[in-house]
Amino acid sequence: MASFVWLLQGTSPTTIDATDIIQFAGATFDSAITVDAYNDSTHVESSIGADDSSGNTPNNVKFISQTGGGAGDSQADWGDGTEDIDAILEAECTLKITFSHGSAVAVTANTFFAFDGTTPATAPTDIDVRAAELADIIFTQAEGSGSALSITDSGSATDHDFYILVSASPESVGEKTAFAFRMALTYT
């Protein structure tokens, strides 16, 4: 039996259930992000609009530049100022996604991407999304299955932890709801 657990990391992790929303916001829960700016906070919002991550001091990774760092690396700010993204530690990443299986399996062809919530190949509407795996040196504009972030193969084990940095920016005014994340992988 295979299963996924998605967590928004922080001082304490917040479980992201299937009906929950990962909310990218301005400085606080439910606050807006200026068009073309990136998230200053990240939260887990329940299906009834509650801030499930309140009290857990959730992590936030803010995209700064695609190639502006040392040797053309991507840069982000995860609370310590602007840094090259390969300096981030696992506990500082936005998401921890654990794939588990009752017997040991290897994981390959693993991808992570944002989509419109309906069709995996379709990019989310009016949002710029940047994602990277822990230790990556550059962000991927992970919008639609055809532009997905590629995750490193994982050797045979019962639990596989994947640490993801993710940041988002609105390209127009208004709340963005045609927006979801998916991880797709092969296990053998």
Place this chain on the structure above:
Amino acid sequence: MKANTKFTALELLTAAKVEKPEEKFGKGRVRIAGVAGIVKPNHLITLGKDVKKVDVIVGVDKFEVVLEGSEEVFTVTEEAKKALKVNKPEVTPVVK
């Protein structure tokens, strides 16, 4: 060699004491920790925190690497860092 680390395939073949490991890629079957179809020495493989040993199959020969515990913090070997630079994705904006 410890778990909770990202390695290259060549590092793992070397640790398994495969003879002339760099010559094995693209010529026959290379399977590491259950990951099949490895054809490049800089193919990256993450070994999670709980991995104790790694099975390596090259052609019809089987090898094993026993790990010496797990890194406290996720680690990327220097060779894997080089591979990440070589394999970094093209910066191509998504057309909407």
